[in-house]
Amino acid sequence: MGSLGNLASSGTLTQILVGLSRTTILFIVSSGLTLILGVLRIPNIAHGSLYMIGAFVACTVIQTLGGGMPAFWAALTVAPLAVAALGFVLERGFFSYLYDREHLMLLLLTFSFALILGDLVKIVWGAEYRSVTVPAFFQGSAELFGLPLPYYNLFLLLVGPVIAVFLWLVINRTRMGKIALAAAVDSEMVSAVGINVGWVFAFTFVLGCALAGLGGALIAPMVNISLGMDHSLIMEAFLIVIMGGLGNIWGALLGSLIFGLTQSLGILAWPQFGIVFPYLAVVVVLLFRPKGLLRSTW
Amino acid sequence: MLRVESAVLSFGGFRAVNGANLEVTAGEIVAVIGPNGAGKTTLFHLITGHLSPDSGRILFKGREISGLPPHVICRRGISRSFQVVNIFPRLTVFENVQIAVLSRERRTFRIFSEVKGMEADEVHSILRNVGLYDRRDAESDLLSHGDQKVLEIAVALGGKPELLILDEPTAGMAPEETERCIRLIRRLSEELGLTILFCEHDIGLVFEIAKRIMVMVRGGTVIQGSCEEVRRNREVQSAYLGETGGC
Amino acid sequence: MNGRRAALLLLLAVLVALPHALPRFYTYVAAIVLLTGLLATSLNLAIGYGGIYQFHHAVFYGIGAYGTALMLTRTALPAPLGFVVGPLAAALLSLAMGVVCVRLSKLYFGMLQISLGSLVWVTVYRWYSFTGGDDGIHGIPLPDALGSTGGAYYFTLAVTVLCLAAMRRIAASPFGKTLEGIRDNPVRSAAVGVDVRAHQLVTLVIAGFFGGVAGTLFVVVDTSVFPDMMFWTFSLEVLIMCLLGGMYTFFGPFAGAAAIVLLRVFASHYTSYWSLVLGVILTLVIIFLPDGILGYAVRRHRAGEARSA
Ligand SMILES: Nc1ncnc2c1ncn2[C@@H]1O[C@H](COP(=O)(O)OP(=O)(O)OP(=O)(O)O)[C@@H](O)[C@H]1O
Numbered sequence: 099m100g101s102l103g104n105l106a107s108s109g110t111l112t113q114i115l116v117g118l119s120r121t122t123i124l125f126i127v128s129s130g131l132t133l134i135l136g137v138l139r140i141p142n143i144a145h146g147s148l149y150m151i152g153a154f155v156a157c158t159v160i161q162t163l164g165g166g167m168p169a170f171w172a173a174l175t176v177a178p179l180a181v182a183a184l185g186f187v188l189e190r191g192f193f194s195y196l197y198d199r200e201h202l203m204l205l206l207l208t209f210s211f212a213l214i215l216g217d218l219v220k221i222v223w224g225a226e227y228r229s230v231t232v233p234a235f236f237q238g239s240a241e242l243f244g245l246p247l248p249y250y251n252l253f254l255l256l257v258g259p260v261i262a263v264f265l266w267l268v269i270n271r272t273r274m275g276k277i278a279l280a281a282a283v284d285s286e287m288v289s290a291v292g293i294n295v296g297w298v299f300a301f302t303f304v305l306g307c308a309l310a311g312l313g314g315a316l317i318a319p320m321v322n323i324s325l326g327m328d329h330s331l332i333m334e335a336f337l338i339v340i341m342g343g344l345g346n347i348w349g350a351l352l353g354s355l356i357f358g359l360t361q362s363l364g365i366l367a368w369p370q371f372g373i374v375f376p377y378l379a380v381v382v383v384l385l386f387r388p389k390g391l392l393r394s395t396w
Numbered sequence: 397m398l399r400v401e402s403a404v405l406s407f408g409g410f411r412a413v414n415g416a417n418l419e420v421t422a423g424e425i426v427a428v429i430g431p432n433g434a435g436k437t438t439l440f441h442l443i444t445g446h447l448s449p450d451s452g453r454i455l456f457k458g459r460e461i462s463g464l465p466p467h468v469i470c471r472r473g474i475s476r477s478f479q480v481v482n483i484f485p486r487l488t489v490f491e492n493v494q495i496a497v498l499s500r501e502r503r504t505f506r507i508f509s510e511v512k513g514m515e516a517d518e519v520h521s522i523l524r525n526v527g528l529y530d531r532r533d534a535e536s537d538l539l540s541h542g543d544q545k546v547l548e549i550a551v552a553l554g555g556k557p558e559l560l561i562l563d564e565p566t567a568g569m570a571p572e573e574t575e576r577c578i579r580l581i582r583r584l585s586e587e588l589g590l591t592i593l594f595c596e597h598d599i600g601l602v603f604e605i606a607k608r609i610m611v612m613v614r615g616g617t618v619i620q621g622s623c624e625e626v627r628r629n630r631e632v633q634s635a636y637l638g639e640t641g642g643c
Numbered sequence: 644m645n646g647r648r649a650a651l652l653l654l655l656a657v658l659v660a661l662p663h664a665l666p667r668f669y670t671y672v673a674a675i676v677l678l679t680g681l682l683a684t685s686l687n688l689a690i691g692y693g694g695i696y697q698f699h700h701a702v703f704y705g706i707g708a709y710g711t712a713l714m715l716t717r718t719a720l721p722a723p724l725g726f727v728v729g730p731l732a733a734a735l736l737s738l739a740m741g742v743v744c745v746r747l748s749k750l751y752f753g754m755l756q757i758s759l760g761s762l763v764w765v766t767v768y769r770w771y772s773f774t775g776g777d778d779g780i781h782g783i784p785l786p787d788a789l790g791s792t793g794g795a796y797y798f799t800l801a802v803t804v805l806c807l808a809a810m811r812r813i814a815a816s817p818f819g820k821t822l823e824g825i826r827d828n829p830v831r832s833a834a835v836g837v838d839v840r841a842h843q844l845v846t847l848v849i850a851g852f853f854g855g856v857a858g859t860l861f862v863v864v865d866t867s868v869f870p871d872m873m874f875w876t877f878s879l880e881v882l883i884m885c886l887l888g889g890m891y892t893f894f895g896p897f898a899g900a901a902a903i904v905l906l907r908v909f910a911s912h913y914t915s916y917w918s919l920v921l922g923v924i925l926t927l928v929i930i931f932l933p934d935g936i937l938g939y940a941v942r943r944h945r946a947g948e949a950r951s952a
């Protein structure tokens with residue numbers, strides 16, 4: 099009896115750890131989204147497309163370099179950079195002229211960008227799905243309480259905190275980050291002090307896009323890389339950001355944790371309706387705290 | 397008719413209204429004066445329900461109204477204009493006033509009757525009264541600033557209020573517009589018997605039309621009394637009138 | 644004004660004649676245009692007239708469709724009852740969602756609404772035993788009169804015209820005018836005694852109801868339902884229809900819906916990149932004509948009138 103209970107609870111534990119590693123991806127993508135939302139006030143639906151592009155770029159890099167660990171690291175570097183470059187073009191070319199538009203307009207504008215980027219991906223990479231394998235180094239599983247936890251999930255579990263610390267440093271320890279934080283609260287004030295807010299916005303936008311690209315690159319070995327992978331992710335990322343509090347990076351972290359955990363535990367408890375639980379969690383949170391769990395910068 | 401008893405409201409730690417007292421009796425014109433940031437607008441927001449006081453009481457016709465939502469307070473008989481122009485920019489002048497009248501007549505939930513021309517008589521008479529009749533079909537967004545301020549008053553009149561609250565009705569107006577506006581306020585009081593509570597920075601204007609004056613400084617009431625009493629009050633002279641030059 | 648009425652009558656005549664002139668497929672497309680136009684118009688009541696950020700309107704379309712589909716497939720009750728149950732279910736859901744959402748304003752309203760809508764979507768998406776899950780329900784049996792493409796088309800036409808007339812009536816009523824006031828300035832509206840939330844709630848119920856009617860019509864035309872009907876991307880697409888035609892006009896959203904449905908049908912004949920085409924058009928409209936195409940035309944027209952007056 100006792101051993102059975104043990105087995106069930108260690109199964110729960112692996113499920114939680116797998117859920118947490120998925121949370122890492124959600125956190126990376128939604129922290130980028132919330133950064134852009136908090137500082138530039140743009141509800142960027144194209145963020146999902148950037149994530150998808152990150153995955154495709156990573157796939158191309160890995161396939162060109164023939165797999166292996168160097169190719170994997172190259173992909174993790176190139177994908178965020180490529181997406182950041184694309185973000186830079188979008189910001190300078192469009193958004194920098196449109197900051198004062200109504201949120202609804204910006205939402206629809208970014209949706210049209212998502213439509214365009216989706217088709218561009220189709221043109222460049224074709225309509226078939228692609229896949230890359232986990233590099234040999236990460237293949238296999240660690241034993242955890244007698245149950246396997248894939249090394250790659252373990253790796254993701256480490257990446258999450260690294261990114262969180264990195265973002266904390268960028269925001270609190272660099273001049274640009276501090277200005278961005280101030281601009282999030284009151285951009286007029288910042289420009290009144292004589293700082294060129296335009297470049298702060300551009301920096302923030304590019305950083306946010308790079309995070310989307312990184313998320314895409316990290317997910318690449320785990321899923322089929324396909325058109326449409328942006329749709330479900332961007333919805334989840336938005337819900338996470340809303341739940342956490344608009345513009346709050348720690349809110350994105352908390353939201354991702356809640357979203358990821360309710361999902362993995364939900365699947366454990368009731369397989370058919372597992373994916374309903376995170377949505378339910380968001381609704382419950384918003385019913386009681388309509389402005390999100392943590393303090394929003396809005 | 398209206399009575400504010402030691403109302404307090406803080407934004408964060410800052411007490412914008414700090415123990416203000418005010419008494420308005422039916423039929424009179426009362427002015428609130430005070431330097432910038434004294435809390436006049438905030439006090440009006442408290443009276444009309446846009447904010448609710450942390451403590452203190454606000455009574456209208458003997459009934460407590462503090463904490464009620466704005467639309468309920470409006471229905472009790474208080475209408476107001478705003479310091480910053482606050483109208484329905486995409487609607488015509490006529491429609492701006494029409495909504496106020498429809499609302500007073502409780503007709504806003506009628507979903508199948510034709511709104512066009514509804515209540516036209518009353519809307520027209522209000523517009524004639526304030527001098528905007530000729531512009532009745534113009535989109536209100538396109539009016540001059542002065543006309544928009546007057547439209548503010550017209551919208552407030554659509555509610556047929558017993559107490560009319562005007563927050564700096566002449567702010568930003570050209571001299572002749574100001575003149576017209578003063579005459580309008582006087583006429584509303586004399587012909588319609590409206591009770592009017594307003595605030596203004598132009599002291600000359602205040603002494604010209606107000607029967608009684610309340611002086612507000614840093615959220616509190618310094619004095620409320622007749623023009624003479626206020627003029628003679630030392631504290632007011634030093635705190636306020638001194639800097640604008642005596643009148 | 645009279646010219647406009649004549650134009651509408653002419654359009655109606657063309658629509659009535661359509662099935663006789665067109666092959667069956669295009670009759671089907673025309674019916675889809677009609678019901679999608681109805682859907683966009685219903686959303687516009689909330690967003691264009693009321694200024695309410697109804698981000699996930701497709702949920703009511705979906706619930707209207709599922710309500711009808713489930714009545715037709717899982718019960719032996721008479722079909723007309725199913726046609727009524729769908730829209731009523733949508734209106735009821737709209738009421739329930741509205742009650743919790745109207746406490747909030749603008750973006751926060753939209754965010755709670757989209758979260759609730761996603762919850763509804765994901766439930767329908769996973770509830771295989773009841774809703775058919777991600778497969779949806781296909782081959783829904785209809786009464787004989789609606790079984791043919793022509794029958795379904797005429798039914799759709801009649802219902803759409805009726806609903807548009809009703810909504811037009813509502814838009815031109817005291818309620819509609821008050822709603823425009825709330826959109827322009829909710830604070831002012833409250834200050835003249837309007838109970839803003841109550842009006843918004845009624846608007847949401849009306850919009851949800853007509854959205855549900857559109858969903859029911861989809862069942863009649865397509866004899867199927869599937870969860871993608873209420874996926875958030877479709878909600879945004881309907882928003883886009885409103886924007887494209889013009890949110891501050893009554894018929895703009897209908898025109899926008901027609902444009903997008905037809906664009907999809909015809910552009911996908913020539914290219915598999917029709918969303919690229921749509922995306923580019925949209926970007927241009929949003930940047931250069933934020934009032935929408937019809938809205939822009941109306942503004943020009945008004946400006947012309949003002950100049951000649
Ligand atoms: N929403 C708010 N949040 C924080 N502080 C506020 C808010 N509204 C007003 N204040 C502050 O409260 C004080 C009183 O403001 P209020 O607008 O009532 O002054 P006022 O007497 O109307 O001034 P003015 O003559 O300039 O119109 C000011 O210091 C203002 O900065």
Ligand SMILES: [Mg+2]
Pocket residue numbers: 436437438479
């Ligand atoms: Mg003021």
